Amino acid sequence: MLKMHELSIAQEIILAVEQEALKRHLTTVAEIKLKIGALAGVDPESLNFGFEASTLGTPLEKTKLNIEWINVKGKCRTCGRSISIDDLIFLCPNCDSADIEILQGEELDIEYLIAG
Amino acid sequence: MNQKIAIEKKVLSENDRLAKQIRVRLMEHNVIALNLVSSPGSGKTSLLEKTLGALNERLDIALIAGDVQTENDANRLVNAGGKIVRPIVTGGACHLDAKMVGRALEEIDLAAVKILFIENVGNLVCPSSYDLGENMKVVLISATEGDDKPLKYPAMFRRSSVMVVNKIDLIGLSDFDLKRVRENALSINPELKIFEISCRTGEGLESWFDWLLNLSEHLSKT
Numbered sequence: 001m002l003k004m005h006e007l008s009i010a011q012e013i014i015l016a017v018e019q020e021a022l023k024r025h026l027t028t029v030a031e032i033k034l035k036i037g038a039l040a041g042v043d044p045e046s047l048n049f050g051f052e053a054s055t056l057g058t059p060l061e062k063t064k065l066n067i068e069w070i071n072v073k074g075k076c077r078t079c080g081r082s083i084s085i086d087d088l089i090f091l092c093p094n095c096d097s098a099d100i101e102i103l104q105g106e107e108l109d110i111e112y113l114i115a116g
Numbered sequence: 117m118n119q120k121i122a123i124e125k126k127v128l129s130e131n132d133r134l135a136k137q138i139r140v141r142l143m144e145h146n147v148i149a150l151n152l153v154s155s156p157g158s159g160k161t162s163l164l165e166k167t168l169g170a171l172n173e174r175l176d177i178a179l180i181a182g183d184v185q186t187e188n189d190a191n192r193l194v195n196a197g198g199k200i201v202r203p204i205v206t207g208g209a210c211h212l213d214a215k216m217v218g219r220a221l222e223e224i225d226l227a228a229v230k231i232l233f234i235e236n237v238g239n240l241v242c243p244s245s246y247d248l249g250e251n252m253k254v255v256l257i258s259a260t261e262g263d264d265k266p267l268k269y270p271a272m273f274r275r276s277s278v279m280v281v282n283k284i285d286l287i288g289l290s291d292f293d294l295k296r297v298r299e300n301a302l303s304i305n306p307e308l309k310i311f312e313i314s315c316r317t318g319e320g321l322e323s324w325f326d327w328l329l330n331l332s333e334h335l336s337k338t
Contacts, residue, residue, distance in 0.1 A: 004210045005242040012127050019130075020123060030118055034127070041244055041271040088270045089303050098306035108127045108245065116118040 009042055009108070010050035014060060016110060024115075029063045031114040037070040037107040039088075044069065072105030131246055134214035138221065138249025145226035147178075148332060149234060151248050153272060154256035155265075156238030159282040161189045162315035163256065163324075164233055165196040170325050172197045175332055176230040180204060180220045182212040182237050189235060200224055211242035214249060230332050240265075244272040252277035259283040260290055263297035266304045273304045278311065280324065285314040 017032055036042050044067045055061050072085040078097035090100045126132060142149050152160045164179060171177065178200035181190040190203035202220040204212060217234060224232075234250060236243045244253075255276040257265050260283055266273040273279070279301050287294060294312065301308050311327070313320035 005245075008209060008211070008242060009127060009245070012131070016125065016127060016130065020121070020125075024121060026121075039271050039274065041241055041269075088267070090274075090306065091303065098302070110123045110125050110127055112123055113121045114118050115121060 005041070006043055006046035007050040007054065010047055010054050013051065013065075013110065014054055014058075017060065017063075017113065020110075020113060026113070026115045027059075028116060029060060029113050030116050031064045031066050033066045033068070033111040033113070035068050035070055035107040035109045035111050037105040038072050039102070039105045040108040042108060068111070070104050070107050073103045074100040074105075075103055077101055128245060128247075131214045134218055135247035135249040138214055138218055141221065141226065142232065142249060142251075145229065147226055147229050147232050149232040149248070149250040151234045151236060151243070151250035151253045152256065153236045153240065153243045153253055153276070154238060154258075155240050155261060158238070158256040158258040158261065159315050160235050160238070160256055161192050163280065163282065163313075164193055164198075164235060166315050166318075166321055167233070167325065167328065168193065168196045168198055170321070171328060172199070174329065176200075176228055178202075178224050178229040178232045179235065180212075180217060180232070181235045182206060182216070184208060184210065184237060193235075200229065206237060210237055210239050211246050212236050212248060213246045217248045231328065240269040240272045244269075244275050254278040254280060256280045256282055257297065259287045259292045259294070261292070263291075263293050264300055266297065266301040270304045273301055273308070276305065276308065278309045281310065281312045282315055284312050284319060285317045
């Protein structure tokens with residue numbers, strides 16, 4: 001199931017990049033820089049696998065994925081403390097409040113492309 | 117020299133764009149849309165059958181039933197009295213996306229609809245990434261699954277507004293612990309509204325029906 005999910009995400013990346021390449025008249029894309037948050041539910045290894053499988057025999061065949069993994073960070077709305085949420089438990093270690101604002105960790109973004 | 121081109125776009129921006137269009141359309145027609153998600157077999161279709169049985173005369177209900185193969189769920193909903201039912205057969209995609217839902221909505225007269233239920237493909241992973249234009253996600257889990265499910269699928273439970281625990285008539289036949297699943301779910305998402313039901317015996321369903329009736333009233337006023 002994980003591989004199928006990353007396969008569909010890989011295909012979305014390919015579609016988005018193909019659109020950008022068309023818009024900007026790029027013939028080749030050397031690298032796609034991605035930001036993937038720990039909460040996005042996407043496994044980087046499976047994503048690479050899915051991307052390679054989907055680009056075989058296409059103009060993006062030699063394109064590399066550069067994946068930046070973003071850990072979950074939040075801010076407690078009750079006491080204002082900034083917290084790292086590594087175990088995905090959304091409770092403030094300072095005041096025990098569950099009212100946490102997520103500051104980062106949900107990204108599934110294309111940051112930039114490197115043409116050429 | 118290799119040229120770096122800033123994109124700064126979500127991977128799913130196209131889906132998000134289509135989902136936004138759907139959201140606008142639904143709001144224009146005062147339609148409430150609920151995206152039902154769960155692992156396969158938790159009871160999404162059963163819950164919708166029971167909902168139709170109780171509320172079909174009181175609320176204008178439309179249903180979109182998605183599956184990888186077959187229109188079995190859509191057929192069950194028609195047999196349960198569903199007057200507006202559209203199937204989506206993905207043929208392989210493990211989730212519904214906004215494009216598919218948008219297409220299905222073209223075949224529905226939204227002026228005649230109060231609540232739209234979108235029954236997603238049985239899967240707790242992929243559907244969490246794909247916005248369908250819904251008002252909220254309702255995540256189902258059954259008492260024959262592990263009570264640590266919310267911890268294993270934090271993205272989905274965090275993005276849902278409601279959790280329905282089904283098959284509570286089977287508690288005791290496995291190690292599933294109701295208190296533990298509540299605690300686990302609330303640790304991931306403290307805002308989750310929780311219903312505990314059995315589609316088979318009917319236990320707990322009245323609260324679900326009342327909530328749906330109030331939802332439609334509450335959203336009509338805004």
